[in-house]
Amino acid sequence: MIRIGIVGGTGYTGVELLRILALHPECVISVVTSRSDAGKRVDELYPNLRGFVDGVFVEPSANALAGCDLVFFATPNGTAMRMAEALLAQGVKVIDLSADFRLKDPAVWAHWYGESHVSPHLLQEAVYGLPEVNRALIRSARLIACPGCYPTSVQLALLPLVESGAIRLDRIIADVKSGVSGAGRKAEIPMLMSETGESLKAYSVKGHRHWPEIRQGLEQAAGQTVGLTFVPHLIPMIRGIHATVYAELNAGYGDLQALFEERYRGEPFVDILPPGSHPDTRNVRGVNRCQIAVHRPLEGNTVVILSVIDNLVKGAAGQAVQNMNLMFGVEETVGLRSVGLYP
Numbered sequence: 001m002i003r004i005g006i007v008g009g010t011g012y013t014g015v016e017l018l019r020i021l022a023l024h025p026e027c028v029i030s031v032v033t034s035r036s037d038a039g040k041r042v043d044e045l046y047p048n049l050r051g052f053v054d055g056v057f058v059e060p061s062a063n064a065l066a067g068c069d070l071v072f073f074a075t076p077n078g079t080a081m082r083m084a085e086a087l088l089a090q091g092v093k094v095i096d097l098s099a100d101f102r103l104k105d106p107a108v109w110a111h112w113y114g115e116s117h118v119s120p121h122l123l124q125e126a127v128y129g130l131p132e133v134n135r136a137l138i139r140s141a142r143l144i145a146c147p148g149c150y151p152t153s154v155q156l157a158l159l160p161l162v163e164s165g166a167i168r169l170d171r172i173i174a175d176v177k178s179g180v181s182g183a184g185r186k187a188e189i190p191m192l193m194s195e196t197g198e199s200l201k202a203y204s205v206k207g208h209r210h211w212p213e214i215r216q217g218l219e220q221a222a223g224q225t226v227g228l229t230f231v232p233h234l235i236p237m238i239r240g241i242h243a244t245v246y247a248e249l250n251a252g253y254g255d256l257q258a259l260f261e262e263r264y265r266g267e268p269f270v271d272i273l274p275p276g277s278h279p280d281t282r283n284v285r286g287v288n289r290c291q292i293a294v295h296r297p298l299e300g301n302t303v304v305i306l307s308v309i310d311n312l313v314k315g316a317a318g319q320a321v322q323n324m325n326l327m328f329g330v331e332e333t334v335g336l337r338s339v340g341l342y343p
């Protein structure tokens, strides 16, 4: 059995990890941390876990986590980079759901995250945990940087086009909407129901920290620089991400539906929908799945890709468990097979 530690067990991605891991046959949840709820029973804070998760939250420390085989960080940016090294030195593997190890260049990381990176050498070692790209590297990694939620939806939408040279790389547009759980559980006025409940707005148009992450992934796939406009939006739903991605086709681009079906053939968690489909976030709610549809509008030389995920599952905790399965030699889909809720 894999002995699991979760740092940040009271947050939205933390409790989603608990929900998935509670039913995982190869895991035992050994340590779950919280500073503000230390001493409280996990199922007192989250009664949905009654009968599935036993134990109390404990204060986070390398000592408390040392007996684990694997520690997930479901913490704000800037936390894992301060604790990962001590754990790795004790032979504990680490999967970070935050952005601490996603960017390879420490200067770029410092620019977008507002402080210097405290473990820059680990940026080189960390494997970007997008299994549809890095499956072989993930299997032998001891430190995984789980992709952000927006970057997961956008990269999966674009990889077949970028890898095959089907589109112009200098004018890609990603228009992406997120539910409010993407901002986490912390209390903030802009996230109140009365602020977001009947309202839709874009934000960070000038630059969002997921922009360099998406670009890094696309540039690795293309082998050259890309030009990307990324505009995130906050929409009045709890879970879900809907990406609408626009790109200009190059001459001789071929059958796009076949391109996507071929690229993701055998991928357990990417579902290419039939031609003409319009994916809906509710169909992936609570499941580790990305549904994608490829469209050619009537006019122009544009391809439009629609991509939906649950930000807390394929965009965070589910993808983290997918990585765990690969790292520990467990069949990739174990603990992750489920069907979305409808309606």
Ligand SMILES: NC(=O)C1=CN([C@@H]2O[C@H](COP(=O)(O)OP(=O)(O)OC[C@H]3O[C@@H](n4cnc5c(N)ncnc54)[C@H](OP(=O)(O)O)[C@@H]3O)[C@@H](O)[C@H]2O)C=CC1
Binding pocket: 007, 008, 009, 010, 011, 012, 013, 014, 033, 034, 035, 036, 037, 060, 073, 074, 075, 076, 077, 079, 097, 098, 099, 147, 148, 149, 181, 182, 183, 184, 185, 186, 311, 312, 315, 316
């Ligand atoms: N929400 C989402 O859709 C997604 C989130 N992510 C990333 O995952 C990470 C977690 O997100 P989310 O679950 O939404 O966040 P939340 O704000 O909901 O939860 C954060 C958790 O971290 C703990 N925590 C906060 N500060 C520290 C600290 N300094 N040391 C140890 N524990 C700490 C909190 O508990 P306490 O303060 O009691 O210790 C809490 O349990 C973030 O980096 C986020 O960007 C990634 C993809 C999607």
Ligand SMILES: CC(=O)N[C@@H](CCC(=O)OP(=O)(O)O)C(=O)O
Binding pocket: 077, 097, 098, 099, 147, 148, 149, 150, 178, 179, 180, 181, 182, 183, 210, 232, 234
């Ligand atoms: C809706 C919303 O606020 N979303 C978050 C991004 C989600 C996320 O958690 O991103 P990281 O993992 O990179 O921190 C935001 O825009 O800041």
